[in-house]
Amino acid sequence: MVSVKNVALIQNEPYTPGLSREYVAQKFGIALNEIAKLGSAENPLGPSPKAAAAVEKARAKIDLYPDWTSQALRAAIATKYGFDPECVVCGAGETEVISSIIRTYAQAGDPVLMYEPCFPIYHMFAENEGRVPVYVPMGADFSFVIDKYIAKLKEAGPKIAFLTNPHSPTGRFMEERDIRAICEATGKETLIVLDEAYIHFTQTQGSMHLLREFSNLIALRTFSKAFGLAGLRLGFGIAANKDLITPLLNIKPTWNLGHMQVEGGIAAIADDEHVNKTVDMIVEMRAYVTKQMFGLNRVRMVPGSRSNFFLIELTDPRLDSTAAFEELLKRGVIVKDGSVSFRGLGKRYLRCDVSQKVHMDRLVRALKEIDANGAG
Ligand SMILES: Cc1ncc(COP(=O)(O)O)c(C=O)c1O
Numbered sequence: 001m002v003s004v005k006n007v008a009l010i011q012n013e014p015y016t017p018g019l020s021r022e023y024v025a026q027k028f029g030i031a032l033n034e035i036a037k038l039g040s041a042e043n044p045l046g047p048s049p050k051a052a053a054a055v056e057k058a059r060a061k062i063d064l065y066p067d068w069t070s071q072a073l074r075a076a077i078a079t080k081y082g083f084d085p086e087c088v089v090c091g092a093g094e095t096e097v098i099s100s101i102i103r104t105y106a107q108a109g110d111p112v113l114m115y116e117p118c119f120p121i122y123h124m125f126a127e128n129e130g131r132v133p134v135y136v137p138m139g140a141d142f143s144f145v146i147d148k149y150i151a152k153l154k155e156a157g158p159k160i161a162f163l164t165n166p167h168s169p170t171g172r173f174m175e176e177r178d179i180r181a182i183c184e185a186t187g188k189e190t191l192i193v194l195d196e197a198y199i200h201f202t203q204t205q206g207s208m209h210l211l212r213e214f215s216n217l218i219a220l221r222t223f224s225k226a227f228g229l230a231g232l233r234l235g236f237g238i239a240a241n242k243d244l245i246t247p248l249l250n251i252k253p254t255w256n257l258g259h260m261q262v263e264g265g266i267a268a269i270a271d272d273e274h275v276n277k278t279v280d281m282i283v284e285m286r287a288y289v290t291k292q293m294f295g296l297n298r299v300r301m302v303p304g305s306r307s308n309f310f311l312i313e314l315t316d317p318r319l320d321s322t323a324a325f326e327e328l329l330k331r332g333v334i335v336k337d338g339s340v341s342f343r344g345l346g347k348r349y350l351r352c353d354v355s356q357k358v359h360m361d362r363l364v365r366a367l368k369e370i371d372a373n374g375a376g
Contacts, residue, residue, distance in 0.1 A: 036359035043228030054267035094235030106159035113158035117342035171305025200226035331366035
């Protein structure tokens with residue numbers, strides 16, 4: 001029998017995903033269409049229709065092995081951003097690319113740098129096989145303290161340094177001069193990973209052009225957010241320095257993407273109309289919910305999100321994120337309990353998506369009730 005002693009991989013904690021509508025509907029007896037799903041930062045407008053049609057068409061090929069490097073998708077991504085296909089690696093979501101990067105570029109005992117709090121996959125995958133996450137605490141109201149990040153970078157000499165722009169769970173935007181300052185301060189022995197999963201919602205082009213300046217920089221993007229394809233599982237890494245990408249291709253599971261993912265991705269990346277429509281809606285609703293949340297006494301929105309989610313702070317010490325999370329669930333509102341989902345965030349925060357007006361109204365109604373009655 002296999003015992004714990006036989007497991008070579010160290011896995012301290014499982015990932016805690018946002019809850020599904022079905023789970024909440026069943027547990028609390030709420031109709032599915034009455035539930036605001038605000039815990040997974042998906043696209044409330046659904047997939048790009050062009051991508052959905054391409055996936056449907058690609059079904060005809062599922063008896064055949066796909067190309068093992070997803071060459072056609074890599075070429076489409078490379079053309080879109082002005083690089084060679086050899087500069088791109090695709091994965092089953094960014095999550096798979098992050099896994100390949102950590103396994104390729106850091107060994108047991110090696111430090112891996114990141115802000116705290118951050119996307120938990122960075123430290124979870126780092127800890128697998130015994131790498132050591134090194135955290136940089138954030139400043140007041142979750143500002144990036146760049147000097148501290150650079151000091152830690154120099155002190156720890158990490159094999160990999162993660163940056164997320166806009167950041168999760170805060171949604172804060174890192175100015176390009178700060179990304180550049182970090183890249184300039186980084187020695188060649190450190191790989192910098194710039195995760196731009198949510199970059200569309202900042203209404204900027206992001207910082208992929210820095211790839212041409214820094215040969216130890218990889219940028220990551222996902223199809224799960226603005227493209228609306230979280231269920232298809234598709235993401236990519238891109239670097240101007242092809243030598244960073246080749247080992248990632250070799251280490252990834254060989255046929256990691258099927259025909260439907262590849263064809264869906266090619267159609268999605270060409271569908272600017274769907275992305276623009278999504279971004280316009282999110283930006284409008286981000287402003288709307290910000291206004292609607294003014295005037296609450298025991299709860300506030302942490303300001304400054306440029307993403308499709310924001311942090312809610314429970315300012316009354318008698319409130320607690322797990323109790324508030326449960327109170328929201330009972331009212332058909334799914335968010336993320338910061339104390340469960342983000343290491344180091346503590347018991348005072350919820351992460352909540354920006355979504356359509358009906359869902360924002362449902363959220364604000366529920367928050368007003370908690371504000372008036374308390375939960376904790
Ligand atoms: C910051 C960040 N990066 C990457 C991802 C991974 O996205 P996916 O694996 O769906 O591409 C997420 C998912 O929520 C995220 O929040």
